[in-house]
Amino acid sequence: MKKLSLVFAVALASFVSLSAQAVDQREYHKDVIGKDCKTCHDQGLKNYPSDQACTQCHDVDELAEQTARSEEDKWQNPHNNLHYGKELPCIECHGEHELKKPMCSNCHTFKYDKHK
Amino acid sequence: MSKVNLLERRNFIKGMGAAAGAAGMAMAAPAMAVSQSANGVKWDKEVEIAIIGSGFAGLAAGIESMRLGAKDVHIFEKMSYFGGNSAINGGLFAAPGTPMQKKEGVNDSVERMVQDQLKAGRGIADEALLRHVAEHAVEALQMTFDAGSEYHPYLQQLGGHSVARTYQTTVSCGAGITQPLLKECRKLGVQTHNRAKFEGFLVNDEGKVEGFKIRQGYYFGEEDTGKLMHIKAKRGVLMATGGFAQNVNLRMAQDPTLTAEVGCTNAPGATGEGMYEMFRLGAIPVHLAHIQSGPWASPDEGGFGYVSNYSIYNFPHSMAVNCLTGERFMNEIADRKTRADAELACRDKQGNPLPPILITSYKDSKKHPNTKKVIKYNVGWKFDSVEELAKHFNVPLKPLKAQIKEYNQYVKSGNDAQFGKNMTKAKGKYIEAPFTVVRLWPKVHYCQGGVQVNTKAEVKDSFTGKPIAGLYAAGEVCGGVHGVSRLGSCSIPECMVMGMTAARTMMKA
Numbered sequence: 001m002k003k004l005s006l007v008f009a010v011a012l013a014s015f016v017s018l019s020a021q022a023v024d025q026r027e028y029h030k031d032v033i034g035k036d037c038k039t040c041h042d043q044g045l046k047n048y049p050s051d052q053a054c055t056q057c058h059d060v061d062e063l064a065e066q067t068a069r070s071e072e073d074k075w076q077n078p079h080n081n082l083h084y085g086k087e088l089p090c091i092e093c094h095g096e097h098e099l100k101k102p103m104c105s106n107c108h109t110f111k112y113d114k115h116k
Numbered sequence: 117m118s119k120v121n122l123l124e125r126r127n128f129i130k131g132m133g134a135a136a137g138a139a140g141m142a143m144a145a146p147a148m149a150v151s152q153s154a155n156g157v158k159w160d161k162e163v164e165i166a167i168i169g170s171g172f173a174g175l176a177a178g179i180e181s182m183r184l185g186a187k188d189v190h191i192f193e194k195m196s197y198f199g200g201n202s203a204i205n206g207g208l209f210a211a212p213g214t215p216m217q218k219k220e221g222v223n224d225s226v227e228r229m230v231q232d233q234l235k236a237g238r239g240i241a242d243e244a245l246l247r248h249v250a251e252h253a254v255e256a257l258q259m260t261f262d263a264g265s266e267y268h269p270y271l272q273q274l275g276g277h278s279v280a281r282t283y284q285t286t287v288s289c290g291a292g293i294t295q296p297l298l299k300e301c302r303k304l305g306v307q308t309h310n311r312a313k314f315e316g317f318l319v320n321d322e323g324k325v326e327g328f329k330i331r332q333g334y335y336f337g338e339e340d341t342g343k344l345m346h347i348k349a350k351r352g353v354l355m356a357t358g359g360f361a362q363n364v365n366l367r368m369a370q371d372p373t374l375t376a377e378v379g380c381t382n383a384p385g386a387t388g389e390g391m392y393e394m395f396r397l398g399a400i401p402v403h404l405a406h407i408q409s410g411p412w413a414s415p416d417e418g419g420f421g422y423v424s425n426y427s428i429y430n431f432p433h434s435m436a437v438n439c440l441t442g443e444r445f446m447n448e449i450a451d452r453k454t455r456a457d458a459e460l461a462c463r464d465k466q467g468n469p470l471p472p473i474l475i476t477s478y479k480d481s482k483k484h485p486n487t488k489k490v491i492k493y494n495v496g497w498k499f500d501s502v503e504e505l506a507k508h509f510n511v512p513l514k515p516l517k518a519q520i521k522e523y524n525q526y527v528k529s530g531n532d533a534q535f536g537k538n539m540t541k542a543k544g545k546y547i548e549a550p551f552t553v554v555r556l557w558p559k560v561h562y563c564q565g566g567v568q569v570n571t572k573a574e575v576k577d578s579f580t581g582k583p584i585a586g587l588y589a590a591g592e593v594c595g596g597v598h599g600v601s602r603l604g605s606c607s608i609p610e611c612m613v614m615g616m617t618a619a620r621t622m623m624k625a
């Protein structure tokens with residue numbers, strides 16, 4: 001736990017410094033999207049990407065498979081969760097230019113070690 | 117309504133735009149909705165039935181109206197996801213005269229459920245509404261069966277109920293109902309819109325609600341996102357927007373003790389602007405100051421979390437103990453207010469909160485599916501001995517041991533000499549090692565107050581006492597039904613029955 005929060009703090013610090021350069025982007029997204037902001041910002045550059053923007057490339061069913069948990073914890077699957085099924089818009093938990101907390105942590109202490 | 121009133125109403129509505137605009141500057145988020153005259157409005161769209169809010173009330177109304185032959189029903193939800201409080205709710209559903217009660221030989225009736233609720237309501241509950249809901253609760257339960265909801269194969273007896281009459285979904289969550297209902301809605305052809313925030317009514321010269329304004333493409337908390345649309349609703353607008361427990365300003369206006377420091381179990385969308393907009397239109401505010409805190413919540417996790425359902429299930433065969441004294445301090449199945457008040461009184465010598473603990477025998481607690489999770493996620497603990505338990509929470513050992521011994525005698529005799537707890541469900545369930553323990557602290561949970569409705573789900577006007585034409589309300593946004601204290605598991609039947617009722621009324625209108 002301690003270790004995790006340390007990693008988080010470091011990540012946060014690097015984010016803060018990066019945000020000074022206006023646009024922070026994930027490495028693997030740079031490869032695909034490059035600098036074409038409109039790829040994601042389909043509702044105009046000043047607006048959030050639409051709820052469908054990420055699913056142009058990411059398949060919800062595949063994501064749900066990748067993050068599946070054991071039968072006992074199966075509803076903690078963020079991409080197919082108890083409360084909202086597969087319908088939760090990506091930006092509730094993920095931000096390309098900012099770190100977000102997984103929405104589940106509003107009420108639960110589940111761990112999502114790979115969440116970013 | 118007399119002509120004079122009408123004119124005043126119209127001027128009032130006209131004036132509101134400007135007034136709210138100015139006030140809006142000083143007001144914190146969420147930005148306030150404003151109603152306007154429908155005169156000369158260019159409608160962007162016309163629908164048959166408009167439902168604002170996608171919880172139990174809205175979804176049940178959607179299904180029922182389609183079943184009654186509606187062709188064009190729309191649900192508008194301001195959040196990006198559907199379900200409101202209902203989707204995070206505990207999935208506990210009370211109804212009298214159910215199939216499972218027949219199977220378990222529980223003697224129950226509409227009258228009995230109403231009497232239990234009237235008692236908790238402490239003389240100010242709305243008997244007609246309670247009776248209407250109890251009479252139709254089994255129909256609502258059936259609607260969930262038909263949609264595919266699944267329930268645990270046992271009944272529970274919750275605090276304040278005189279018999280076991282509560283079903284619970286197998287996932288121990290309201291999502292076990294909202295997910296099937298949402299699917300059923302869509303299957304029947306109800307159109308569902310997310311990121312669609314209600315912003316005010318559009319009212320004609322006779323004071324009838326003709327339509328409303330909705331902000332489509334809205335991002336929660338960013339008030340000027342999205343595009344404002346004017347929508348006409350032929351048969352009416354159903355407000356199913358839920359409570360206001362998340363709006364600290366509004367709840368503190370009613371009860372100054374409910375500051376931001378007090379936790380809250382509600383979904384973020386429970387901010388109340390739909391309700392306040394109905395007040396501006398003339399709806400009658402009832403019982404706004406009666407805001408209920410859940411006595412089964414834990415300070416060790418956010419929101420409702422896992423502990424709430426764990427403790428609701430376990431209270432009947434558990435012992436709640438004040439950590440300072442090692443002694444019991446309440447009837448573990450008294451109604452919510454009694455217990456929440458008793459918990460808040462548990463403090464250390466300096467007066468700081470000292471959350472009490474709930475002690476259960478592992479053999480009995482483990483029957484609830486959450487028990488494993490509570491331990492796994494570190495919001496509850498398992499101990500092999502009293503000594504270990506006492507040390508962990510710094511509880512004085514001797515009085516604790518004595519208390520356990522005393523309590524176990526009540527289990528045996530069936531008579532709780534300390535707090536008069538009904539020991540029926542505790543029969544044979546002695547408090548013995550190994551134990552499971554969680555900490556308790558109340559969280560703001562439910563708003564009993566809201567707009568007044570009649571048994572047809574029509575919203576009453578404060579001056580005429582007559583229904584406001586074209587306007588309906590159902591669910592937690594309505595007030596006065598439960599009085600001082602709502603019994604657990606009585607909101608699902610209320611929301612669903614009143615949603616169905618609103619659909620029936622609108623389809624006749």
Ligand SMILES: Cc1cc2nc3c(=O)[nH]c(=O)nc-3n(C[C@H](O)[C@H](O)[C@H](O)COP(=O)(O)OP(=O)(O)OC[C@H]3O[C@@H](n4cnc5c(N)ncnc54)[C@H](O)[C@@H]3O)c2cc1C
Nearest residue numbers: 169171173200201202206208314358385591592605607608
């Ligand atoms: C954690 C928790 C557990 C509970 N457990 C139980 C239980 O086990 N049994 C029981 O009987 N009761 C329980 N309750 C109470 C019960 O869940 C609620 O009273 C009930 O869900 C309310 O349903 P509703 O349809 O009235 O509103 P909600 O389900 O809250 O739905 C209202 C919807 O309207 C939306 N909305 C609000 N304003 C606007 C607007 N301006 N424009 C568009 N949309 C808007 C909201 O975002 C929300 O989605 C629980 C409550 C909570 C919070």
